[in-house]
Amino acid sequence: MSFDLLNTVKGLFTGDVISQAAGQLGESESGIQKAITGIVPAVLTGLLYKAGSQGDPSGALQAAKDATGANSSGTLISSLQNNAGGWLSKGTSLLQNLFGSKVSTLITSIATFAGIKESSASTLLNAATPATLGTVGQYAEDENLNAGGFLSFLNSQKDNILGAVPSGFNLAGLLGLGSLSELGRKLGGITAGLGDAGARATESIRQTGRRASGSPRWIWSLLLILVAIILLWYLVKGCGGSTTETVATDTIAANNMADTAVAQVASPGTEVARESIKVSLPDGTVLNAYKGGIEDQLVAFLKDDSRPAGKDVWFDFDNLNFRTGSAEIMEESQGQVQNIAAILKAFPKARIKVGGYTDRSGDSLSNIRLSQSRADAVLAALKTLKTDNAQLQGAEGYGSQFAKAPATAPDDERKKDRHISVSVREK
Template identity: 70%
Template sequence: MSFDLLTAVKGLFTSDVISQAAARLGESESGVQNAVSGIIPALLTGLLYKAGPQGDSNGALNLAKEAAGANTTGTIISSLQNNAGGWVGKGTELLQGLFGNKVGDLTSAIAAYAGIRESSAGTLLHAATPAALGAAGEYAANQHLSGSSFLAFLNSQKEQILSAVPPGFNLAGLIGLGSLTELSRKLSNMAAGFASTPAGKTSESMTQTAQKAAGSTRWLWSLLLILIAIILLWYLVKGCGGGKTTDTVITDTVSSETMMDTAMAQVSTPEVVTRESIKVSLPDGTVRDAYKGGIEDQLVAFLKDDSKQPGKDVWFDFDNLNFTTGSANISPDSKPQLQNIADILRAFPKAKIKIGGYTDRSGDSLGNIKLSQARADAVRNALLKLHTDAAQVPAAEGYGSQFAKAPATASDEEKKHDRHISVSVREK
């Protein structure tokens, strides 16, 4: 009997897995089941897309092999509970390899389709990814598949996988194609192209490549020897010249920024930048000190403007809120801004907000979700302690790295914008 990849992956998500996932996430079993029914074909479609239309069958094969061994129900359950074996963190890398910066969009689509929270959809997606790719990776390893033969294997599985994508789930648009039919056609064309490549031609190309590489290597060695001779000559001249000796300052190659907490609230001005101080006037006559363009300035302007409509897409970032590294303990220097937000809410009693916590893609994705949730809750609790009406801050949610834009390998300068606590205006 031929191997059916879709069926193999579905078989990993038993009723026990669904039940435990629902209990762990605080969602209904039907909601989790719906999410899984969308996640599985979405992940496998991502694998088809990478191998076919993206033309990276070797990359798709490597991703699958990296996950080999994660395709067990026990691993999925353990990942949901305590990230056993680091597979949830690995899921972040694998997802990036399949969908790039579209992971956040995929998470939102799954949450909307299944009727569950985005944080729950993200956790399920990160836990399911190693399991789904692991099933393909284990088969590829057992069959000793190469990149081209793995592409042929995926091409044989495409009909079952693409037909399982739920109706109305715009997966093709998410990956930048007009339709799943287009994906199927491109995958077939790519597989046919590999099959028609003459073996002799491939060997000839490899020989030419090896010859070029050898020539390049000889050239590099020659250059290296010349550079060494120049450096020695300079050293001798410098040493004999009796010139002034300059002390060399050795800088630590691992800066404190490199070790920064992945979920630290964004500080919008880490550089020495002069910020313009302003006075923000509230409807009740009180005036608060703030910075031009800061959260107080933006939030009050939005609440005063009747033409601006609230909604889940309306967010404002705290710009002077910090936590102790690796914890949800709010730093004392954050109190003025928290007090300002509490005052603003009292001045606009009809306003209702939601607190959101975000991290970059570094580290463990499940751990980042937990920490971002704890920090969002900490901000909400801090506002309540400042006598904010609880009805005005009904919810706080940690999204972890689901909406991060910079990859995990990006510089800290790029990733810092993904670390923040934000306020969403839901009513005004």
């Protein structure tokens, strides 16, 4: 492994740091040193627990990034001396984020294990937590890790971390686990699931591309299916049938989020006829699109020099559907993906990131996996369309992190939270 997280963090606690801490807290250096051997793997295990067992890798990643800057021996010493930078109080907040109501139990465990006062264990833990998480956050920023990449990184480090937890420390019991190996297995399973989903999504795109390029027969098949559906509807209506079965496709719909440029969504119970338009690109290409759709808004944005790009600038696909519960893009949705590829070709300076979102229903970990695999599927589709790789800055699944509607809301409300978007990072 090229980066050893555990030993990198341990390296922050130099002899000078141990000596300063002992002097400030009125403890022996051996007691402080022993406490650190329990604190560092405990904090990192809390991070594994939040990302894996609690199913919040995005929250774990953000917690680590929030501590970036605290990861130095000098900061540790100044924090212990006079709470410089407010890192001691920030450490309290970070600990609550990882361990919730179990922080006091953790402090008692450290004090008992190291033979120091609980007040000393508390101060040392509050100082060490930002330094520990800041090391993780700095690495995540340097490597530009998204939530999925962060999970994979933690999975690569978990054996070292869990193996360093002192025997008799009972961290597993504090976290409500049967054993720490249970945490390791769960994290490994989630990471493997993410990898498998991405691979399946990529293969699905390849298969679809081969079918589409090999023959136009799929177009006729689609038309026949549409005719059959219309005929069936007519027969049911004509026979006076009062009970119909609704077959729903899992649709990634447009969503109105704050500070996000998106297509307008109709209110529940209303029907809005969409106006077809032609969108002209600088290279002479003309796209078939909808007024207010992603092509219309994205091209207008890229042409407008007064509107800056940035990580908060998002545009939602408005005609992109997947097969239910999967990352397979339906054939009738390929046209919009192709339009985005054409737009990127016409605006070679543009750089985008793909984001996937779900509603709040279902298991949060499954939502993250599904949103990640769907975002990966769109990214893979753009690559098969010969999009310049330099223009594609990755894909990230956010699950239900930004969903607005509660899990119990009607589907008309929840479907606005299910979407795939592109963020324009450069233009």
